[in-house]
Amino acid sequence: MTTASEAVKDAEKSTPIWWHGTDGRDGRDGRSMPAGTKLRAWPQSASPTRNASHSAERVLFTLQVVLFMIIFGTFAMMHKSFVLASAAALVDANVFNRQASSAGSSNVPQYYQTTPEFLPGPTPTGEAAFLAQTNPAPFSGTSYIPNSPLETQVPIMGNTDNGNIFQMHGQLSHYFPNPSGFGVDEYALPPNASIVQLNMLSRHGSRYPTTGAGAQVLGQKITNFTKGVTGNLAEPFASGAHNFTGALSFLNTWTYKLGAEILTPVGKQELFDSGTLHQIEYGHLYPNNGTKIYARTTTQDRMLKSAEYFMAGFFGLQWTQNASLIVAIENSTGVWNNTLAGYDNCNNSNTGVSRGGNNATTQWANIYLADAVKRLNALGPAFNWTVTDAYNAQSLCAYETVALGYSAFCGLFNYAEWEGYEYSVDINFAGNNMFQSPTGRAVGIGYVVEIMARLQQHLITQPTAQINVTLDSNAGTFPLNQTLNFDFSHDTNIASILTAFGLTQFSPLLPATAIQRNRSLIVSHMEPFGARLDMEIIETPQPLDGNRKNGNKYDAGGRTRYIHFILNQRTIPLGASFAKCGNRDDGWCELTTFMDIQATKLQEAEYNYSCNGNYAAVPYGTLNNGVPLAMNGTAASGSAKPSASSSAAATSTGNKGASASATGSGSAARSATMTSKASGSMITATSKVSTTSPAPAVAGRVACPAGTKDGALVCNGDSMFGLCNFGYVIYQKVALGTACRNGKIVGTGIYAGVPATSSK
DSSP states (O other): OOOHHHHHHHHHHHOEEEOOOTTSBOSTTOOBOOTTOOOOEEEOOOOHHHHHTHHHHHHHHHHHHHHHHHHHHHHHHHOTTOOOGGGGGGSOHHHHHHHHHOTTOTTSOOSSOOSSOSSOOOOOOOOOOOHHHHOOOOOTTOOOOOOOSSOOOOOOTTOTTOOOGGGOSGGGSOOOOOSSOSSSOOOOOOTTOEEEEEEEEEEOOOBOOOTTOHHHHHHHHHHHHHTTOOTTSSSOOOTTOSOOOGGGGGGGTOOOOOOOSSBOHHHHHHHHHHHHHHHHHHGGGSOTTOOOEEEEEESSHHHHHHHHHHHHHHHOTTGGGTEEEEEEOOOSSSOOOOGGGGGGGOGGGGSGGGOHHHHHHHHHHHHHTHHHHHHHHHHOGGGOOOHHHHHHHHHHHHHHHHHHSOOGGGGGSOHHHHHHHHHHHHHHHHHHHSTTSTTHHHHHHHHHHHHHHHHHTOOOOSOOTTOOHHHHTOTTTSOSSOSEEEEEEOHHHHHHHHHHHTOGGGOSOOOSSSOOSSOSOOHHHHSSTTOEEEEEEEEESSOBOSOOTTOOOBOSSSOEEEEEEEETTEEEOGGGTOGGGOOOTTOOEEHHHHHHHHTTHHHHHTHHHHHHOOOOOOOTTSOOSSSOGGGGTOOBTTBOOOOHHHHHTOSEEETTTEEEBOOSSOOSOOOEEEEEEEETTEEEEEEEEOOOOOOOBOTTEEOOOTTSOOEEEEEETTEEEEEETTEEEEEOOOOTTOEEETTEEEOOOOBOOOOBOOOO
């Protein structure tokens, strides 16, 4: 008869213990197993020690089996493909052989998935930070060198004051907070005040040069030279003559290593860091109930990635649980309604009439780079260095720094020449994108209208500038109740938005012959890579006295809201541009006052004429208000100044998603259709333009482009529209005495509509 202890021994002998190591060491004694060896079951051997503790082992073994089954069953239900590592022993040994021999195969089962998390331990989250509200004050006189992968300790000739040339690269500068501010001090929130909303407009992070940029052109010229290809050089050269000497000797082995258009590694970091900073500053504004927010960007790769890296910094890698991206079309072909790239919808911003800044930059470069060209030609005379080459070499310094971490081009120029480079970017932006540009206001006005709509809490249902009415007329894609609004755009677009707001403190003319030292417009401080404009809405229990240097004083009255502009972590004083805001120490403006001021900005931008009017280019410095010269009362090129109503109601997306543009001359018709589709946590808005011209239509009807149905004529103020297949076509010519008057069609004649062309 078998005793109980003998039965236990027999059970122990027949019980297999499976072992599996991930490093090829399989077995209970850790012996190395040859690759491809099948796993074995090692029977336990009986021993007096084990016999003495067999009862405890049986209980423990039983509990282990039960616990394993509970865990396995739970995770099998949560995720069909999730396989616990401890269950691997139950799989045929051949599975592990295949895993070892096909580690790189995409068909290998993923045993160690990271989601859902397995046994993550405690995961309580603390309360969201709100540093923007709780920070007592910025502390003056403190500075530090942040941990950065970029080498910026390059010796620069003439740098006697320990200046930082890497903060002089204009819009190509790696992100840094504005070091000097905009003329006012920073103040903490007064007692019982709260930040109730944030509207953030961010630039993308550091990128490679755009296609065809000067850096690429110079890179190709250097490559041709060192490889003996004459190309565009002044004259053929003998063997051995294509060598650089001295400070330029590095070019003998230098190669162009930059990509194009997309984010560099540090550009990704800039946006992730920005998201983290905004979480610390404004995380408390995220809804406690976990409601998703909508953020907006464009389809361009660097724009989309910038938004995603920002979201990861703000919310974490699981950001899609907290936010969805609305992605507007941005493409080199076609016309797409998109306030985040407003220049695409503004014809004249892409022509010579809005390139006064380029001319001013060329004029200034010929002055400040004259000595540099002589130095460079002395070290490589056969190369034939030009002013353009020298200027492009400065941009290569900036691009290589943010892409590769270091650039030998930086040390080729002295400190004064870097000051000159920074100033060249300032006058370029002034003449191309801001107050010295005829399209400065128009390019940014659509976004300004959107901000006002958010603040007034209304949808946008009528065609206005570059606005995508399909999205902005829908509360689902243009939410009005968000306390956090994140938008992503480009440097020149943001500059035009500041202009469209009417921030005239940046309007004084910058001469193209000498550096204006005391100036507000410094692009390095305003539009570096990763730049961000934060527009805070602050609520106080009573009106807050604007004299804050002597403390916080509330005046008589009820709850009051203010708007606070912060560009790259420094306050833009709104009183410097708008007298009605008052000369406040903190730079704030009462929200109702600010909105009253902005009520006229759409009309002031003269969108239709600025973007599509037939006017001549004028020399840099002629304009000072961001609109064409004709808007100041002087007609240009025989074009009559349009009425305010026609300008304000001009070119835009149609209701339900059409896009069209109107010009003063009335050219070929373009209509549009648009669809919005959801893709995961991303909504892509499309708005493709057709080039089919409509035929004349009978009274009260409009002949629509091929593929759409004829529709009714409608009025918006004194502007007439043809309603085609849920999209507006803007009509500038209406024949035989018929027109819109006060929103109604007047007359009964036949309509001969001629919508105007709009192209990128």
